[in-house]
Amino acid sequence: MTRATHHHPVRLRRSVLSVPADNQRALAKVSALDADAVIFDLEDAVAPDRKAEARDALVRHLASSRPTGEAIIRVNAAESGFREKDFAAALAARPDALLLPKVESPADIQAALDWLAENDAPEELRLWAMIETPRGIINAPAIAETGRTSGGRLDCFVVGLNDLRKETGVPALPGRTYLVPWLMQVLLAARGSGLDAIDAVFNDFRDAAGFAAECRQGRDMGYDGKMLIHPAQIDEANRCFGVDEAAVEEARAIIAAFAQPENAGRGVINLHGRMVERLHLDQAVKLAAKADIIERRKATS
Numbered sequence: 641m642t643r644a645t646h647h648h649p650v651r652l653r654r655s656v657l658s659v660p661a662d663n664q665r666a667l668a669k670v671s672a673l674d675a676d677a678v679i680f681d682l683e684d685a686v687a688p689d690r691k692a693e694a695r696d697a698l699v700r701h702l703a704s705s706r707p708t709g710e711a712i713i714r715v716n717a718a719e720s721g722f723r724e725k726d727f728a729a730a731l732a733a734r735p736d737a738l739l740l741p742k743v744e745s746p747a748d749i750q751a752a753l754d755w756l757a758e759n760d761a762p763e764e765l766r767l768w769a770m771i772e773t774p775r776g777i778i779n780a781p782a783i784a785e786t787g788r789t790s791g792g793r794l795d796c797f798v799v800g801l802n803d804l805r806k807e808t809g810v811p812a813l814p815g816r817t818y819l820v821p822w823l824m825q826v827l828l829a830a831r832g833s834g835l836d837a838i839d840a841v842f843n844d845f846r847d848a849a850g851f852a853a854e855c856r857q858g859r860d861m862g863y864d865g866k867m868l869i870h871p872a873q874i875d876e877a878n879r880c881f882g883v884d885e886a887a888v889e890e891a892r893a894i895i896a897a898f899a900q901p902e903n904a905g906r907g908v909i910n911l912h913g914r915m916v917e918r919l920h921l922d923q924a925v926k927l928a929a930k931a932d933i934i935e936r937r938k939a940t941s
């Protein structure tokens with residue numbers, strides 16, 4: 641895995657597609673899709689009386705077919721009564737990560753960490769957390785901080801605006817005006833602890849222009865990618881959260897410049913009339929790593 645100078649390896653998470661675990665037709669499609677990650681949902685997209693069926697379908701599905709990128713299973717909330725069985729099914733299905741919904745405090749993460757430790761979960765199994773309630777937003781920095789003490793298990797936040805709108809009464813206005821401060825709080829909390837951050841779903845999957853505008857907004861706020869609900873959203877998310885060729889060229893020039901023997905001990909250099917410091921080298925290494933992953937992905941698809 642390519643490693644840059646931040647807390648986690650660089651992973652491609654431009655497009656994170658959710659699929660209801662009990663939808664056989666949709667499940668059959670996901671391994672052929674170009675999403676960087678797939679969330680197999682056992683939570684809100686599955687009706688309460690279909691949870692058992694969804695778990696069984698998911699374990700069977702992942703035993704015979706894997707998505708090209710990361711496989712993530714969204715379990716039900718702790719107080720739902722479904723959590724224990726979801727966790728057991730998830731361990732059997734061997735995903736790359738578990739996504740915990742409605743995380744509100746560090747204790748929610750700790751409870752999941754304890755369960756994984758007690759049940760000999762593989763070390764490489766990661767935890768993702770949905771931040772989608774008022775308490776989740778308020779406590780986002782403390783929740784993210786548990787990433788530092790979780791031995792690297794916690795590595796990604798996903799924002800859930802449907803739940804947040806429901807809990808706060810903030811309507812779905814174009815531009816997400818009154819939600820932006822909370823989106824930025826989650827982003828800052830994630831970055832403060834070296835986590836990735838995924839922007840919320842866009843429900844109107846036939847509104848391509850509205851979706852593209854929201855992708856651009858999420859990217860400009862610093863998000864790594866977007867949670868998606870429909871295959872029609874994948875290409876735009878990959879494009880928007882992908883890399884800009886000119887920026888990659890510049891990143892490679894910065895890396896090459898700092899690799900010159902005459903710049904070995906220098907903190908700051910002049911690159912074509914611009915001041916470039918080692919902090920820019922860190923950014924350049926991360927961007928070049930992302931570009932390399934995209935290139936490799938293209939070469940093998």
Ligand SMILES: CC(C)(COP(=O)(O)OP(=O)(O)OC[C@H]1O[C@@H](n2cnc3c(N)ncnc32)[C@H](O)[C@@H]1OP(=O)(O)O)[C@@H](O)C(=O)NCCC(=O)NCCSC(=O)C[C@H](O)C(=O)O
Pocket residue numbers: 657658659660665666667669670681684685772799800801802803804840841868869870871
């Ligand atoms: C929203 C949908 C119910 C729409 O489904 P459908 O009516 O089937 O749409 P289409 O006819 O346009 O579908 C065309 C084909 O594509 C397949 N399809 C659709 N969606 C997916 C998908 N997500 N993954 C894979 N394949 C998909 C259909 O099966 C059609 O193929 P075929 O059947 O062969 O004709 C549906 O898109 C859907 O269920 N989306 C995901 C819903 C979901 O996962 N919800 C949970 C995540 S949202 C969330 O988490 C909110 C958050 O918590 C918050 O609080 O904000």
Ligand SMILES: [Mg+2]
Pocket residue numbers: 684741772800802803
């Ligand atoms: Mg939700």
